[in-house]
Amino acid sequence: MTYQQNGQPPFEQLSDWLDWLENTRPEHEMELGLDSIRKVAERLDLTKPAPFVITVGGTNGKGSTVAILESILSAAGYKVGVYTSPHLHRFNERIKVNGVEASDESLCASFQKVNDGLGGDWLSYFEFAVLLAVDVFQKEKVDIALMEVGLGGRLDATNVIEPDVSVITTVGLDHQDWLGYSIEAIAKEKAGIFRSEKPAIFGGVETPGSIVDQAVRLESALYRRDKEFELKEESRTWSWKGLNKTGECIEYVDLPMPALVIDNAATALQAIQFLPDAVSRDAIVEGLKISSLPGRYEKVMEINKRGKKVQAILDVAHNPQAATKLAERLKADPVSGKTRALIGIYKDKDYHGVIESLSEVVDEWVVADFDSPRALDKTVLSEAVARYSELLPVIAENVELGFQQLKEVSTSRDRVLVVGSFLMVGAILCGGAEVSPSN
Numbered sequence: 001m002t003y004q005q006n007g008q009p010p011f012e013q014l015s016d017w018l019d020w021l022e023n024t025r026p027e028h029e030m031e032l033g034l035d036s037i038r039k040v041a042e043r044l045d046l047t048k049p050a051p052f053v054i055t056v057g058g059t060n061g062k063g064s065t066v067a068i069l070e071s072i073l074s075a076a077g078y079k080v081g082v083y084t085s086p087h088l089h090r091f092n093e094r095i096k097v098n099g100v101e102a103s104d105e106s107l108c109a110s111f112q113k114v115n116d117g118l119g120g121d122w123l124s125y126f127e128f129a130v131l132l133a134v135d136v137f138q139k140e141k142v143d144i145a146l147m148e149v150g151l152g153g154r155l156d157a158t159n160v161i162e163p164d165v166s167v168i169t170t171v172g173l174d175h176q177d178w179l180g181y182s183i184e185a186i187a188k189e190k191a192g193i194f195r196s197e198k199p200a201i202f203g204g205v206e207t208p209g210s211i212v213d214q215a216v217r218l219e220s221a222l223y224r225r226d227k228e229f230e231l232k233e234e235s236r237t238w239s240w241k242g243l244n245k246t247g248e249c250i251e252y253v254d255l256p257m258p259a260l261v262i263d264n265a266a267t268a269l270q271a272i273q274f275l276p277d278a279v280s281r282d283a284i285v286e287g288l289k290i291s292s293l294p295g296r297y298e299k300v301m302e303i304n305k306r307g308k309k310v311q312a313i314l315d316v317a318h319n320p321q322a323a324t325k326l327a328e329r330l331k332a333d334p335v336s337g338k339t340r341a342l343i344g345i346y347k348d349k350d351y352h353g354v355i356e357s358l359s360e361v362v363d364e365w366v367v368a369d370f371d372s373p374r375a376l377d378k379t380v381l382s383e384a385v386a387r388y389s390e391l392l393p394v395i396a397e398n399v400e401l402g403f404q405q406l407k408e409v410s411t412s413r414d415r416v417l418v419v420g421s422f423l424m425v426g427a428i429l430c431g432g433a434e435v436s437p438s439n
Contacts, residue, residue, distance in 0.1 A: 011111075013104070017107070025123070025124050034155060034159060036123055037123060037127040037157050040118060040121050040127075044131070046114075046138070048134075048138075049134040049137035049138060050143060052144045053145045053146075053161055053164050053165075054164065054167060055193050056271075057152075057168050059172035059186070059322075060172060061170050061261060061264045062148050063148065063293055064264040064296055066148050067292065068265050068268040068291045070082050071287035071291035072279060075283040075284075077283075079097065079143045080098060081096070081133070081137035083129075083148060084096075085148065086422050088425060089430060091129075092104070097142055109139075110131075110135040111132065113135055114128060114132060126156075144275075147161055152186075152189040153168075153192040154189050154193070155189075155192070156193075159192060163195060165271050166195060166200045167267060168201070169203045169267055171187045171208055173320065192214075195218065195220065196219060198220055199220065200214075201224075201267060203263060207222075225266065228242060230242070238262060240265075255285065258289075259292050261325065295425040296315060297326070298313070298315070298425075304407040308411050310411070310416060311412075312415065312417070313418070318349050318421050319349060319354065320350055323357035326358065327360065327361050330417070331361060335415050337410070340417070341419060342365075342368060342396070342406055342424070343366075343385070343420045344370050344421055347374060355388050363391075364394075366393060366395075370424060400427060403416065403418065
């Protein structure tokens, strides 16, 4: 194969493909719609990544639900392909097979295939990423593909793939400029991943009417939290009860507590009921024990210049619903000292709602911005924090320096919270923070 090095594809290095992708169709310049990606996918026979597909959408909890499904299915012996977004460190994280990131070589070959098949059509960053994932999964001959929705559902690039099971984790107010300004409007967009006569699952506590309406219209069996399936927490274990694909009641008791949010574990257990073959209890237990996800209440330990060990909690929460859940976890996991927060967030997020949700559990704030045209200016963010805090926030020059400042003023009795964006958490993890178990 002959490669050109003139700034245009094809390229030999993945970094060149990614630079080209970001420069010609930046990730922040999103386009919703399926016409172009459908034409390219059909042209290249990239519409079916695996014999069985589970698509997972929702406002919060998508990543955790996918991670739990991945762990359980892998423990059950399936070869599992996982597509998620965004990434924390590098693009390869978005496409994994049995927990292993796609190699640069494999991604370069997939880039070449998709680019050659454009046929005059234009694909966005996310559309390219989805088709790369499908191609990798086909090459690897995975048994099950887990596809995480990026934005909404109906018009998201992942919706070009036909799922066998559709999951919506929760619905909250986020991306209103794209999806609508009410829970019902947003839920309707997310329910666009449902398919006719295929099972649909909703993991939130209260099911929006538009989700029910879509399931009825498509004659999709709908499985709702606290109706068709439920969970019950004990002191150290939990139990789950739900329905399998034949309508039989299934129950698991004395399950191990997952490191990730238990609500998402319950949703994942309902999803696996529709696989062609039943998953054993042993696989479920093993999957719950090993499931984890970077940046979701992830604890790291750092040693400051005074030799003090300082605990930090990294969480990508970036909307009020996620921030409320994070505040609940912080209250249930107290420290004897102070909680100091470093926050940076996109300007199109409800940052007032995020700050207000965390204000009861945060004693001191530091604000920063990160390298993105969508980042909220730290001066504006500082003014917002000041509305909910007795102490004026400190403005850091950048994320890394803000984290360093908080480490130096903290002791082993305190903790540092990094919150607001994948880019915030990614900056800290890329700095070499030492991960410790989060439970």
